[in-house]
Amino acid sequence: MFQQTFKNIDDILHKDAGCGSELDYVEQTSWVLFLKYLDDLERDKATEAELSGKTYIPIIASEYQWTVWAAPKLENGAIDHNALTGDDLLDFVNIELFPYLKKFKASADSADTIEYKIGEIFSELKNRIQSGYNLREVINRIDELRFRTHAEKHEMSHLYEDKIKNMGNAGRNGGEYYTPRPLIKTIVKVVAPEIGNTIYDGAVGSAGFLCEAFEYLKHSKKLTTTDVVTLQKKTFYGKEKKSLAYIIGTMNMILHGVEAPNIVHTNTLAENIADIQEKDRYDIVLANPPFGGKERAEVQQNFPIKTGETASLFLQHFIKILKAGGKGGVVIKNTFLSNTDNASVSLRKLLLENCNLHTVLDLPGGTFTGAGVKTVVLFFEKGSATQNVWFYQLNLDRNLGKTNALNEKDLAEFVELQKTKAESENSWSIAVKDIDQTTFDLSAKNPNKKAEAALRQPADILAAIAALDKESTKILATIKTLL
Template sequence: MDRQTLKSKFKQACDLLRNEIASVNYIIQLSWMLFLKLYDDLEDERELKSKLKGETYQRNIPSPYRWKDWVHKDWRSEELINFINNELFPFLSKLDGDGEKELIATIFSGKEIQNFLRDGYKLREVALLLDELEFRTREDIYIISTLYEELLPEIGEMGKYAGEYYTPRPIIRLMVKIVNPKLGEKILDPFLGSAGFLIESYNHILRNKEVFTTKETKILYNMFYGQEKKDVPYLIGIMNLLLHNLPTSHIYKVDTFAEDVRKIQEKDRVDVILTNPPFGGKFDKRFKVNFPVKSSKTELMALQYVMRKIKRGGRVGIVVPEGVLSNTTGPFVRVRKELLENYNVHTIISLPKGVFIASGKTPVKTDLLFFDKTGPTEEIWYYEHKHPLGMVKTRYGKWVEKQYTKTDPIKDEYLLDCYEKWKNRGISENSWIVKIDEIDKETYELTPRNPNKFKKKEYRPSTEILEDVLREEREVMKLLEELRGVLR
């Protein structure tokens, strides 16, 4: 199937679902259907390889529940809906076994994972379109995975996922480049979401090493770990990993905060953590006992978690709302004190409002925080990123800093300056260094404050200002004369 046809089939399926299903629940519907199609193709491939070896392959999803069995059967509308709701989902949710069977059961036992279509004919129409998608070549997989990822920002706009933001891929790629995961390291995203950090870490390793031995390939596919507690992000993360040909054997549906961080041993820690935890989400009060500093703020608990989960010599890149760096109440101060005294905070990148957007939410001011477990902080390199258009004039005539929006998102090229300056810890109008002895020892505040903003302003020459005033006065007098003529 050529590239254009592949795109067309996928988009037709999406459009049909959008027309039939309210809100962005169509992404949930698309995800579980695409998962079953992709998994059926995967089992077909395994079955063929087993036959060539003279062996028998035992399918994890047997007839009549496998994708091809029910998609190509001639159903009446109500029969198909009854099969999906009362036979297929119950069977899949109760699959008994380890590994992939357990993963499938976990996905389909989620309360939010359901069939939203009530018209069996529409469901079959969508299923037949998806069935035509081919995953035979690397290009096929790339096209479908790219199209699927283009839908994911809509998840961040779902009101019921308030506090959870889709992380723009340019931000993820910048963070991955700075943290620089390597072959053989254990990489964790404890708040998995759409699995973007693991996928981009995988791509980063592939870019830096073209050829892998059999042993290295085995190591590569055993490096990636993820944790996610919610049904929908878990399904989407699994689906996205499968589309990018990444293993899902270390992706767990758990509440990260349920782990007692005070009892984590060195053998259970990881080399790299890259994550964007939920901001202002609901925190189960039962888990407060698992943390040395108690708080109801998920972002502060998330920071404590990654601090305890990273091993000696390990590296962290985490998205935080600016309050984590600026809040001067007790819990925030204590966590920052420990962070600076026991970890090397080497980089903080300030982002403008609007990079992360959720439905009905005021754009959140966020920062990218990078540290490693190699000793106490000595100095921090700061970078202030602004929209490349800088200051813009509103329709009311007020000059304001340009913000990113849904229709004007952040792009990779906008972050090139940041990365190039980071490599040499360069000093400029939008980058500076703060020494540890410059940080307030009472608040340990780390808010990015660009010192260049406080330099003496350069004013226009007085003769130029006077000329402008006189010109405007002449225009006003001219208008007054015209008005006087009209009134006469």
């Protein structure tokens, strides 16, 4: 049902003059979905309070509650035909509802509350749906959805992830919000966070890393009440520069079960890393910073190694913000391993001297659908210099693409061999003392890969063709004499 509802909503938004792409569909679906989710959450909390003999005070004032303005019901459960629609609905949403919800940011007790998130989300976006009749249809469809049971929330979170993935095909940099989930799950598995760790992504995008880390920890042991509070309030932290990605990331975490995500809308790279203190540091960094971006000179001043390459600045930030003994799993372009410019050389030296870069996963082209970029994943621990680096080259017997995406089974051998850093046809180790100490080149050159048969030279091919022609002529001559 959920899947069909999403498809119907996309069809409605496709007809609306204010929505031009899949990105707009996701953004506009998100705010309506959020308000329906909030209504179900409030009803659950009211029921809990009633069962324990307490009084629940709603977050949203009565006139702005979903069941009043969006979906007032008749006795038979159908939406009242007198419910707001057309220009009346648009005026209420744009002039009354959004300004009311924005105020929560200022009035909330702290940033880690659902009230603050409501205010922040509705400060960041606006209603783009231009037809009040289309908006009425969207509301009616979303009212059919339920967020009451664990199964319903689980299904909804998966469908929302699918919508985020589809944005990669929609242009306007939608793809940068989405890292393949099998890859994220594998990175989380290898980094192996524990309950009590603080987990950070400074380029949070759609919050895939934080969502998967939450799922991993949720199933890592039987959770106590204290564990649940720790996961909700004191584990996951993120920063995101772009408004749409911030909204999607926040919504994605909420749908996965984190009620008030600690995601901040800010440009991570605008912070001077010299100002990072011990209290600002985290146990674990999981991230796929945007590659190919270029940062202005004033942003570069926040870093000791000056470069315009966004991913290289993020890597400096991640190394600095990790606690001693902290662990990282970071996706980066494979050219990081071998670029000869001063910044790349200095950055490799910094990583090798300040962290134990124990594992490099070399991914095939096509891992990121729509991005013709080869990437590697760096796994490291802060606090001691690297002695040996274990490489694993993912060699698949198929080309990756939209219809043939990376899956967890593809990465199973890597996960298994990584535990012992075993050598194989796809894996090998290098000692840092043996690499060039001026360039610190870490090119992923697999010494164990079976050599492919050398291609013949054109002259040899022509000679072979001539010999075959000669032999064919002899055979034909013999056949003629026999006839």
